[in-house]
Amino acid sequence: MINGKRQAEKKTKKDEEAERHRADIQRKEIETFGQVSKADPGVLSQSEAWWRDRYRWLKERGYQLRPRYDPDWKPSWFETKKDWFTSEDGEVPWYAHILDATRITDGSFVTLKLVSKSRHPYEVDITRYFSSEPIASNPANHCIPVIDVLQVPDDDDDVLLVLPLLREYSDPRFDTVGEAIECFRQLFEGMQFIHQHHVAHRDCMNLNIMMDAKDLYIDSFHPCQPRMRRDFKGEARHYTRTQRPPRYFFIDFGISRRYDASDTNPLEYPIWGGDKTVPEFQKSNAPCNPFPTDVYYLGNFIREDFLQAKMGFEFMEPLVNDMVQDDPAKRPTMDQVVERFDAMRKELSSWKLRSRVVTHEDSLIGGLFRGAAHWARRINFIAWGVPPVPN
Template identity: 55%
Template sequence: MSRTVDVNAEVSQRMFAMWGKTDRTPPEELDSREVWWRDRYKELCSHGYLLRPRYSPQWVPSWKTSKKDWKDSEDGKRITFGPIIDATRTSDGKVVTLKRIKREDHPYEADIALYFSSQTLASQPANHCVPVYDVFVLDGEDDTMIMVMPLLRSYSDPSFDTVGEAVECFRQLFEGLQFMHQHRITHRDCMNENIMLDPTLLYPASFHPIATNLTVDCTGDAKHFTRTQRPPKYYFIDFGLSRRYDHSDANPKEIPIWGGDKEVPEFQNSNEPRDPFATDVFYIGNAIRKDFILEKRGLEFMKPLIASMIQADPDQRPKMDEVVARFDEIRSGLNQRKLRSRVVDIHEDLFERVVRTTSHWKRRIGFVARGIPAIPNPPS
């Protein structure tokens, strides 16, 4: 086995040990992941970012002085992934996401993220890389950077209502990956957990950043619109494995490094350098296969394209330019009836299907009457 692969494994193990482990501490105590942020509470405030009360050095659990159970209390919600935490930007009250990056492990992440957030690229509609608002280094921690980004939400939550909504999602994802590739950057981990959406329009009253099904104060369910009513923009996040290539390097190759999707055919039992652009095509195709083709009904028209994207031989996969062109043909062939039809979850029971179909038809009639497009028009 090559030394490069050994180093990749060492980095993954070190990250898990530092950031992925849960201490199983009681709710009134911070676990080891949370302590890191608590210890930097005041310094983050000096940079203009206020953590939730749970992470204040003066925090006293609210349920200790009330009749609420800790599970129902806002400050009972702990972060789920050590390097990422929510905060309020004190300059305008906007809730943002803070991510800490160790440059030793991911030396290119901040540079690539900032490149796509540059003035030249940030305003381009085809750019679906998460915006970066700010980057700074903490005192005495030169190897650790804090990157500030918007509060996003999983791209598949809330559920898709119509085929047209799913079609618009696919369009944006293909467009976004094509945009990265046109700028000679590969994501190398664009699996489903690294695809998010901007929830600003969908959730006008927002939601709790950890218990995302609840309101900000955790007193009830977070209300939201459908994607047809309030079309979101989709984003790729996490450029920790991403790489940038010179335009003169027509066929770059990379030693395999595992991202979140462990099904990449060319990585199975091989350390041979591979085309990272072709691997990206597999990643995004497999994400759609797992989250839509295998889990939903009504999207069978995507099967041939997705099958070509996840072929075992990376040399046989289409480039993203071809993926976009083929998808445009597929989309143009879908009629209004199909686009407005409901996306059905294969796990629905009969009662759920009846309830959801009834509410779907009520919305559908209203949308048609008001001339709302079957394929949502996202914000630019």
């Protein structure tokens, strides 16, 4: 009972941190758009009106917004017995500066991100840099690729980044330890690649880690309600990550910096990202090297989302404990993290890798149901020779 209460407190604290992060973004959006959202889903908010006013321009550029943002839109539930929350066009986006669209040429789903060049002067250049060849084709590159960059016609300061439509890294839940191991491997490899190209991310917390789930999902999911199909006709069906391994990406280079290769110890004044626990930021406002801070962010992400929230990941503790040391100078570099992680995962047995990921919040009945389904899949995968670590 006490353990359950403690875990609930941890979860609440983590949820509060996520809400604070979203609130920080919303405050910035209010500065740009004014009102972010309205209580009446049948009326567009001021921020949504920004997208509506550019509906036809975006269509000319090859990107179709959802019906809600058509200037001639009328709510589909008006004068019917339907409720707005069961209607696709009743859904509003999480953030005012991000909206989904469909690329007209091939029907693929994309994300449009509004970027202020004066507020985030390096984001477009850094994101484009990792999308340029030959860097873009390197399998170690886990930076979100840029499909297009659109200059907003009535504002020289604003550009739209056209990005793939991604999904939160943790949804759907991990089925096996091996699936989580592959996630860690990709993220460590990806951050090593970023650092090798002399870029510090500076905000690589859990909300800025996403995955390409187009192969994982049988049905296209709705960007505002990812549990649902895009047409809202039922829940979106999906495979496990073992069956259809996803690719993980780092997003949001808004406060990232790129340095000259000769600058081996760049110093930056602290800049607060979504994770407010960075030890060096608590003690001083003096400039510090942002690369060890990235190592802390990744280590703390695994500590909070796996070691504290799930069972069976104790083997990650030695590495994670070193990554989150208070003294940045004592943390390993990403090269050392990758080397230690590779050695450690080779020691994990197939039995361990195929074991089920259990959260501290799993109920007894739900756990029994998921456990039975897991064992059925596990026996089938072993019989068919499916590797315990997806690749």
